[in-house]
Amino acid sequence: MKSYTVGLLCLVFLAGSCTNKSDTSQPKKVAVIVSTLNNPWFVVLAETAAAQAKALGYETKIFDSQNNTALENDHFENAIVSGFNAILLNPTDSDGSIVNAMKAKDAGIPVFCMDREVNSPQAATCQILSDNYSGCVAIGKYFVQTLRSKAKDAPIKYVEILGLVGDNNTWNRSKGFHSVVDRYPNFKMVAQQSADFDRNKAMEVLESILQAQPDINAVFCGNDAMAMGAYQALVAAGKAKDVGVFGFDGADDVMNSIRDGKIKATGLQSPQTMAKTAAQYADEYFKGKRDFAKKVPVAVELVEQGNIKDYVAIKKP
Amino acid sequence: MPKNTLKYAILLVLLGVVAYNSVYFKKLDEVNATSGANAGSKFDAAAYANTFWTTKLLPAGASSATELSTLISSLKTDREKAFDTYSHALGIGNIRYFLVKGEGQITAIGDNDVTVALPDGESVNLATEYIFGNAARDASGLIKITEFDNTMDLNNVSTELNTIIRNKVIPLFKASTKTGSTVKFVGVIELNKAHLRLENLEVILISVELGAGSKGQGEKSLTSRIQSKHYAPGTRPYILC
Numbered sequence: 001m002k003s004y005t006v007g008l009l010c011l012v013f014l015a016g017s018c019t020n021k022s023d024t025s026q027p028k029k030v031a032v033i034v035s036t037l038n039n040p041w042f043v044v045l046a047e048t049a050a051a052q053a054k055a056l057g058y059e060t061k062i063f064d065s066q067n068n069t070a071l072e073n074d075h076f077e078n079a080i081v082s083g084f085n086a087i088l089l090n091p092t093d094s095d096g097s098i099v100n101a102m103k104a105k106d107a108g109i110p111v112f113c114m115d116r117e118v119n120s121p122q123a124a125t126c127q128i129l130s131d132n133y134s135g136c137v138a139i140g141k142y143f144v145q146t147l148r149s150k151a152k153d154a155p156i157k158y159v160e161i162l163g164l165v166g167d168n169n170t171w172n173r174s175k176g177f178h179s180v181v182d183r184y185p186n187f188k189m190v191a192q193q194s195a196d197f198d199r200n201k202a203m204e205v206l207e208s209i210l211q212a213q214p215d216i217n218a219v220f221c222g223n224d225a226m227a228m229g230a231y232q233a234l235v236a237a238g239k240a241k242d243v244g245v246f247g248f249d250g251a252d253d254v255m256n257s258i259r260d261g262k263i264k265a266t267g268l269q270s271p272q273t274m275a276k277t278a279a280q281y282a283d284e285y286f287k288g289k290r291d292f293a294k295k296v297p298v299a300v301e302l303v304e305q306g307n308i309k310d311y312v313a314i315k316k317p
Numbered sequence: 318m319p320k321n322t323l324k325y326a327i328l329l330v331l332l333g334v335v336a337y338n339s340v341y342f343k344k345l346d347e348v349n350a351t352s353g354a355n356a357g358s359k360f361d362a363a364a365y366a367n368t369f370w371t372t373k374l375l376p377a378g379a380s381s382a383t384e385l386s387t388l389i390s391s392l393k394t395d396r397e398k399a400f401d402t403y404s405h406a407l408g409i410g411n412i413r414y415f416l417v418k419g420e421g422q423i424t425a426i427g428d429n430d431v432t433v434a435l436p437d438g439e440s441v442n443l444a445t446e447y448i449f450g451n452a453a454r455d456a457s458g459l460i461k462i463t464e465f466d467n468t469m470d471l472n473n474v475s476t477e478l479n480t481i482i483r484n485k486v487i488p489l490f491k492a493s494t495k496t497g498s499t500v501k502f503v504g505v506i507e508l509n510k511a512h513l514r515l516e517n518l519e520v521i522l523i524s525v526e527l528g529a530g531s532k533g534q535g536e537k538s539l540t541s542r543i544q545s546k547h548y549a550p551g552t553r554p555y556i557l558c
Contacts, residue, residue, distance in 0.1 A: 121466040131408055133472045134451055141449050145429075152428065172469075179476060180449055273410055293462040297471070299410025301509060310512040 028085040029059045030282055033075045035092040035116065037064040041249070042090060045114055045271040049088045052279035058085075069096035076100040080107045086282040087111045088275070094119045094168050110285045112278040115271065117168055117295070126281055126292035128274045132169050132248075133176035135267035135300025139220070139246055140180030142265050142304055144187065146244065147218055156187045156217045159209055161230060163197040163222035170194075173222050173248055190216060195226050202229030210237050218244040224251035224266055231262060250303060258308045265304035268311070273298050360470045366477030369460065374478075377457040378416060378503035378523045385419035386437045389515060392508075400510050405458030407451070407471065411511040414456035417520065420501045423494060430519065431494055433502075441518045443502060443525070445487050452521050453478040456505035479521075486522050499528035 030053040034046040050060040063079070065072035072092045079087055080103065087104050089111050091097035101111045101123035113127040147156050160177070163170035181187050191209045195202035202221060210216070210233065219234075221227040227247025234240040240262065247254050250268030257263040281292060303311055383403045391399040404413035419441065425432040429446035454460060454475045465471050494500070504520035 128409075129468070131410075131468075133468070134475075137449050141447050145447065176472070179472075270410060277409060291463065294466045295468050296462065297408035297468055299406070299408050299412035301411060301512070307512065307514070310514075 027057055027059050028286055029061070029083060030086045030088060030279065031061055031063060031075070031079040031084040032088045033063045033065060033072060033079070034090040035065050035072075036067045037062075038066075041251070041271060045090055045275050048272045048275035049114060049279050052276045053088070053282065056279060056283045058282075065092045067092055069093050069100070072097060073100050073103075076103050080104060080109065084109065086285060088114060088278045088282065089118075089124070090114050091116045091118050093166075098123045110282065112281050114274045114278045115269075119168070121294045124294075125285065126278075127295045128277050128281070129295060129297060130169070130269045130274065131297035131300050132172040132267075133179075134297070135269070135302070136173045136176030136248065137180055138300070138302040139248065139265055139267050140177040142302055143177070143218065143220060143244075143246055144181055144184055146264065147187070148184065153186050156184075157190045157213065157215060158187065158218040158220060159206065159213070159216055160189055160192040161202050161205055161219060161221045161226050162192065162194040163226070165194050167197075170197075170222055177220055195221075195229065197223045197225060199225040199229035199232075202226035203233045204229075206230045206233035207236070210234075210239070214239075216243055218246065218264075220246045222248060224249035224254040227254055227263055227266065228257070231257065248300075250301075255303065255308070255311060258303060258305055261305060265302060267300040268303045269300055270298060360467070360473070362470060362473030362477045363480075366474050366481060369474070370478060370481050373459045374453065374457055374523060377459060378418070381457075382416045382418035382503050385417045385441065385518075385520075386435055386439065388415060388417055389439055389518075390437075392513065392515060396510070396513060400508075404508070404510075406455050407460065407462045411509045413508055413510055414452045415506050415508065416456040416503075416523075417506055418501075418503045419520075420499070423496055423498050423500055426494055426496055431490075431500075433500055439518075441520050443490075443500075443504065443520050443522055445491050448479045448483045448487065448521055450479075450507060450521075451475045452505035452507045453482060453523065482521060482523070486525065490522065490525050490527070493527050501526040501528065 030050075032046050032049045032053070034042050036042050037046065046062045050062050053060045061084075063075035065075060069092050076087070087101075087109055089097070089101065091101070091113060094117055098118050098120045101113075101118050101120075104111050105123060105125075110125040111123065113124045113129070115128075115130060117127045117129050118124055143158075147158075158181075160174065162174060190213045193205050193209065195205045202225070206219060206229070214237075219227075219230045221230055224247040227245050228251075231240060231245045234243050234245065244264040245262075246264050247266040248269075250266055254263050254266050255268075258266065277296070277298070285292075388399065388403055391403070400413055403415050405415075406413045419433070419435055421433040421435040421440075423431055424434045424440065430442040430444050432440055432442050434440045454471070460474070462471075502520065502522055502525040504522045506518055506520050508514075
């Protein structure tokens with residue numbers, strides 16, 4: 001009789017130990033895995049995502065992948081083992097991060113990508129991405145409108161400075177821009193070179209290009225850091241007033257330069273919108289929603305010298 | 318010695334066979350075509366855009382476009398409500414699109430647009446040069462983002478719709494437009510919800526009918542193929558473009 005009682009108690013104990021703690025009193029946990037925290041743009045992205053998830057009642061933790069897919073892999077393993085219920089991911093590499101996202105998926109954890117995509121629609125529950133292509137269509141249109149206004153069919157020479165060549169965003173921006181500009185045969189791209197999204201590299205690249213092509217009319221850069229570098233190179237060459245510089249991101253220094261009449265235009269991205277939406281989608285997932293669009297574009301706004309005054313009060317947190 | 322040579326020769330042939338069967342060379346385009354997200358089903362954006370134009374956008378323009386004067390008035394009085402009621406967009410953010418219609422008198426013809434004065438005193442620009450962006454794709458709200466896994470397919474749909482407008486709507490409109498003539502139009506506009514600007518509104522045309530005073534009024538050659546409206550003989554008030 002005594003042995004039956006002990007056996008029954010053991011069963012009750014085992015049954016109790018099998019319940020999922022996260023399903024009871026403890027709040028669900030949301031991991032924010034970000035490619036790097038060395039760049040303020042990604043700090044805003046990660047902190048906004050974590051803050052929004054926290055505001056929705058979830059426990060959050062930010063993991064910094066330091067632009068290293070191996071470290072990102074460690075973070076995924078940690079997140080899975082530690083019982084995180086959702087992952088808000090800013091991928092380090094659009095191909096290299098697929099295996100990490102798939103690992104979470106196999107463990108039943110939804111992954112919501114922010115800003116950067118993974119090249120597999122199956123790997124993530126939803127990818128919330130800046131509409132780089134459309135943003136650069138708007139920039140391309142403004143580029144043509146402003147340069148063409150001087151003389152409709154006069155030859156226009158321009159330079160394109162690309163970001164990281166392995167990054168999808170680089171090519172989506174370039175394709176969007178060229179989908180407009182290439183329709184105008186008098187616009188001639190005299191040089192196209194990568195500067196890895198880096199300000200100093202962009203300055204060096206343009207300095208070098210200016211030696212071979214001193215009479216360019218404009219420079220289109222794949223991000224704002226490179227636009228600032230290009231502008232510096234033009235100042236050093238005494239051509240800042242003659243050559244229009246166009247960027248992409250909506251970084252504070254470029255917004256101020258547009259205000260000062262130095263940079264012509266940029267595409268304003270919204271890391272806050274992407275981060276908040278990702279956290280919101282995780283919340284909806286926990287509440288049972290499953291029919292997410294595979295990719296959700298987030299609008300990029302053209303900011304130029306004509307509408308910059310609308311954006312004076314806009315500050316990134 | 319010949320025995321060794323034979324042995325080496327056989328070994329060499331075996332190695333050759335193994336090496337030949339171990340390595341395959343394929344064109345990267347072929348590999349991409351048979352693997353990845355779009356394996357086996359290349360999206361035909363031009364066909365999709367043509368079908369959407371004919372079966373959805375033109376009928377929606379005829380039946381559910383918002384009167385431009387009503388929209389402008391609504392945006393001035395309650396922006397939030399006007400955006401919620403009339404705008405659409407496939408993505409999220411401040412950029413939203415509206416399917417609109419209007420009627421007015423042409424007051425100026427520029428290189429890039431035609432200015433039209435609406436009866437209530439507002440004026441809008443009908444774009445004739447810069448036909449770009451997602452307005453034609455998004456404004457009707459009839460395309461669902463869940464239909465697409467690949468954003469480049471969505472971008473290509475916009476490009477193809479803009480090509481249709483550029484090739485089918487604009488040339489006839491430009492050829493017959495004249496300052497002082499009246500015009501009826503259905504089009505799409507893009508507005509920024511957070512930073513709304515109602516001056517210099519730019520309309521991308523979906524369909525247009527030119528009325529009194531236009532260059533080609535009454536000429537059969539200007540009758541367009543793009544709008545399916547039919548009028549009884551002698552009752553057509555406008556030339557379709």
